Amino acid sequence: MERQELSQLFKTVRQKTEDICSPLEIEDYMPQPTIEVSPPRWHLAHTTWFFESFVLQKLEPGFKPFHPAYGFMFNSYYQSLGERWEREKRGWLSRPTVKEIYGYRHEIDHRILQLIEKIRDEQLPVLSELLITGINHEQQHQELLVTDLKYILAHNPMRPVYNKIPVCYGTPEDKPGSTFEFFEGNLFELGHTGKDFCFDNEQPSHKVFVRDFRISSTLVTNAEYMVFMESGGYQDFRWWLDEGWKEVCRGNWEAPLYWHKEGTDWYEMTLNGFRKVDPDTPVTHISYYEADAFARWAGKRLPTEAEWEYVAKMLNPLVIHGNFLEKKLLHPFAADKNKGSRVFQLLGDVWEWTSSAHLPYDGYKAREGAIGEYNGKFMINQMVLRGGSCATPQTHIRHTYRNFFHPEKRWQFTGIRLAESANS
Ligand SMILES: [Fe+2]
Numbered sequence: 001m002e003r004q005e006l007s008q009l010f011k012t013v014r015q016k017t018e019d020i021c022s023p024l025e026i027e028d029y030m031p032q033p034t035i036e037v038s039p040p041r042w043h044l045a046h047t048t049w050f051f052e053s054f055v056l057q058k059l060e061p062g063f064k065p066f067h068p069a070y071g072f073m074f075n076s077y078y079q080s081l082g083e084r085w086e087r088e089k090r091g092w093l094s095r096p097t098v099k100e101i102y103g104y105r106h107e108i109d110h111r112i113l114q115l116i117e118k119i120r121d122e123q124l125p126v127l128s129e130l131l132i133t134g135i136n137h138e139q140q141h142q143e144l145l146v147t148d149l150k151y152i153l154a155h156n157p158m159r160p161v162y163n164k165i166p167v168c169y170g171t172p173e174d175k176p177g178s179t180f181e182f183f184e185g186n187l188f189e190l191g192h193t194g195k196d197f198c199f200d201n202e203q204p205s206h207k208v209f210v211r212d213f214r215i216s217s218t219l220v221t222n223a224e225y226m227v228f229m230e231s232g233g234y235q236d237f238r239w240w241l242d243e244g245w246k247e248v249c250r251g252n253w254e255a256p257l258y259w260h261k262e263g264t265d266w267y268e269m270t271l272n273g274f275r276k277v278d279p280d281t282p283v284t285h286i287s288y289y290e291a292d293a294f295a296r297w298a299g300k301r302l303p304t305e306a307e308w309e310y311v312a313k314m315l316n317p318l319v320i321h322g323n324f325l326e327k328k329l330l331h332p333f334a335a336d337k338n339k340g341s342r343v344f345q346l347l348g349d350v351w352e353w354t355s356s357a358h359l360p361y362d363g364y365k366a367r368e369g370a371i372g373e374y375n376g377k378f379m380i381n382q383m384v385l386r387g388g389s390c391a392t393p394q395t396h397i398r399h400t401y402r403n404f405f406h407p408e409k410r411w412q413f414t415g416i417r418l419a420e421s422a423n424s
Contacts, residue, residue, distance in 0.1 A: 044098075070104070133371065218417075244293060257286075
């Protein structure tokens with residue numbers, strides 16, 4: 001990538017993170033209400049630390065750390081980079097102040113831009129590769145910022161509204177009917193090919209055989225999910241994996257995260273405020289266990305990640321469009337018959353749980369050095385999600401992108417698409 005293009009991309013993505021924080025009051029930067037939710041101030045500092053540690057430390061002549069304690073405070077999980085502050089205690093820290101963290105960001109931004117301008121031609125490809133990784137890392141944290149902010153605000157009894165733009169994400173006039181679309185089985189290339197950026201868990205690409213299957217043309221809606229709830233879905237162990245049933249009992253689950261019953265109606269906390277659950281929008285903030293239980297109750301199953309990617313590559317080989325972060329809706333939208341064909345909302349709106357575990361592809365090699373800790377060590381006890389959500393930056397997603405979370409997690413925009421084997 002050329003220097004100017006690299007600088008522009010870097011500045012745009014870094015600014016976007018700050019734009020996400022622009023509606024916040026200073027106090028909103030601090031809370032960590034649960035272990036997986038990091039304080040917004042931590043995201044701002046950690047993404048900056050990533051550029052400082054993985055780019056400047058390696059390539060900046062005469063590198064000196066911005067502050068001797070920041071490496072310890074803002075390293076997330078990179079064991080090769082030394083000791084770090086415990087994840088569950090990120091909310092303990094009131095210093096550096098938010099103002100100092102913004103100062104840290106702007107100083108590192110300046111040094112990165114200087115480096116792009118001054119680095120020798122022969123080192124530019126190395127710099128470019130490291131920066132593109134850092135930019136993609138920043139985009140992942142943009143999504144986490146949005147979902148962490150939602151958790152923070154949604155657990156506040158005052159129900160603060162993050163997104164003051166009026167949003168109506170309800171029913172379009174032209175709803176597509178829900179069908180199960182047939183796909184003929186075949187050998188196909190699973191994973192990323194080509195020279196553009198991807199994470200290491202998307203490679204190596206390899207041939208996979210999928211059998212004939214059908215996949216739902218639409219995501220499971222709130223109305224459909226409410227039928228499961230009203231039929232006693234959360235009270236009947238038969239639909240649940242053993243570990244899932246334990247979570248239901250332990251957490252007293254009776255609805256998706258952020259849902260509240262008032263009288264006979266269900267309401268949900270959104271980033272656009274507290275509102276009545278819309279029947280036509282895709283259900284979201286669902287754990288893998290709930291997605292799996294719903295599928296079993298419905299007599300279907302979740303798609304495998306190979307089936308999902310097969311459909312994505314066949315229907316929409318190049319184009320990425322949908323309800324992503326850039327749309328600023330920050331909530332899944334009801335399907336519109338005029339926006340898609342055969343399979344709706346495959347990209348954007350909600351991450352789709354697959355039945356595939358996050359495992360290495362055959363021949364997987366973690367990258368050299370600390371960056372090799374990015375994905376490889378998380379290939380255990382987590383499930384793959386596909387397609388991106390309304391909080392994912394559009395330029396971040398790919399048909400081959402493998403997101404992964406533990407099966408009980410619900411704070412991401414996660415939803416359900418059903419599938420079935422063609423002989424069932
Ligand atoms: Fe990170």
